[in-house]
Amino acid sequence: MLLNIDAGWIEKRLNNGFSKDDLKAVLMSSDREADLLYSAARDVRKKLFGERAFIRAVIEFANTCRCSCVYCGMRAENTQITRFTLDPDEIVSVARTALENGIRTFFLQAAESEEYNAEWLGDVIRRISDMGMMVLLCVGIHREDDLDYWFEAGARKFILKHETSSKGLFEEMKPGFLLEDRLRWLRILREHGYHIGSGPLLGLPGQTVDSLADDLILMKDLNVDMSSVSVFLPAKGTPLQDYPVGDVDLGLRFIAAMRLFLKNTLIPATSTFERLSKDGQLQCFNAGANVITVNMTPSRLRDDYELYSERFYVGLSHARKTIRRAALVETTESELFCE
Numbered sequence: 001m002l003l004n005i006d007a008g009w010i011e012k013r014l015n016n017g018f019s020k021d022d023l024k025a026v027l028m029s030s031d032r033e034a035d036l037l038y039s040a041a042r043d044v045r046k047k048l049f050g051e052r053a054f055i056r057a058v059i060e061f062a063n064t065c066r067c068s069c070v071y072c073g074m075r076a077e078n079t080q081i082t083r084f085t086l087d088p089d090e091i092v093s094v095a096r097t098a099l100e101n102g103i104r105t106f107f108l109q110a111a112e113s114e115e116y117n118a119e120w121l122g123d124v125i126r127r128i129s130d131m132g133m134m135v136l137l138c139v140g141i142h143r144e145d146d147l148d149y150w151f152e153a154g155a156r157k158f159i160l161k162h163e164t165s166s167k168g169l170f171e172e173m174k175p176g177f178l179l180e181d182r183l184r185w186l187r188i189l190r191e192h193g194y195h196i197g198s199g200p201l202l203g204l205p206g207q208t209v210d211s212l213a214d215d216l217i218l219m220k221d222l223n224v225d226m227s228s229v230s231v232f233l234p235a236k237g238t239p240l241q242d243y244p245v246g247d248v249d250l251g252l253r254f255i256a257a258m259r260l261f262l263k264n265t266l267i268p269a270t271s272t273f274e275r276l277s278k279d280g281q282l283q284c285f286n287a288g289a290n291v292i293t294v295n296m297t298p299s300r301l302r303d304d305y306e307l308y309s310e311r312f313y314v315g316l317s318h319a320r321k322t323i324r325r326a327a328l329v330e331t332t333e334s335e336l337f338c339e
């Protein structure tokens, strides 16, 4: 497949839509073509959101996991990390610090842990929501009743990464789980009133450009409000610990494809890009991202939240500087959606 991408080609797809072959062409674009795509992605972002980006804060509050995802350092079988669950008062206190620093969106992230229950998390959500913060959850799959409980407590947004749209690869990477169940759960989240987010892990062994194009189509079908891509980095103590890292340049093309194809979605500049490439998160903004997440997990624990080894932890000054260097103005999530 050889499609020469130029400004006219991009304009036509923005007006008439992208086919799967078009998405593959974006992902396989040359450096010169990619520059045009990034520029078009920034234009789409500007039209929809202005030249603005916002910062959210994440706390990773529990790392005990019942799952065995082969790429993740927190898989149940990994005995090389210390397991923890944070105290609710400490979580709320960190949220207050975030708020005092001008951050209005708080992201509660945890492994699929049985160390906390619906009431425990509902209480934390309520206390943070009552401070006037937007609460975003990324806590895996629980019970449908819990979703209502957390919604009533104030949570409005939920991220559940689908990781890969390839059924075979998904089942290899997440033993014991089915892709269709995860997708059904994303639709259930929507039915329970949540704004939903999803996205792939780019660079999994055996993943193809064809399946990455399917990831984009899947996110469009799900009508996600938030879409993201992380680049694979191996975690010690896992079956993939010696596998090569994913391709940052392909990741940047994926971000541009999300902005051009999905358009009105929040796209984070994820830490994996910064870990793998100098100014990696700035490059994400230049490819169409409009969110950056500051890590506020207490430093004594965060190495044990081992999504991958030797993580890059995004600090507030780095986040603000990166937004400025991308020639964007910092705003809050609610203001981003106002004219």
Ligand code: SF4
Pocket (backbone or CB within 6 Å): 065, 066, 067, 068, 069, 072, 073, 074, 075, 076, 110, 111, 112, 140
């Ligand atoms: S990716 Fe999530 S569900 Fe899978 S092992 Fe890691 S923390 Fe658990």
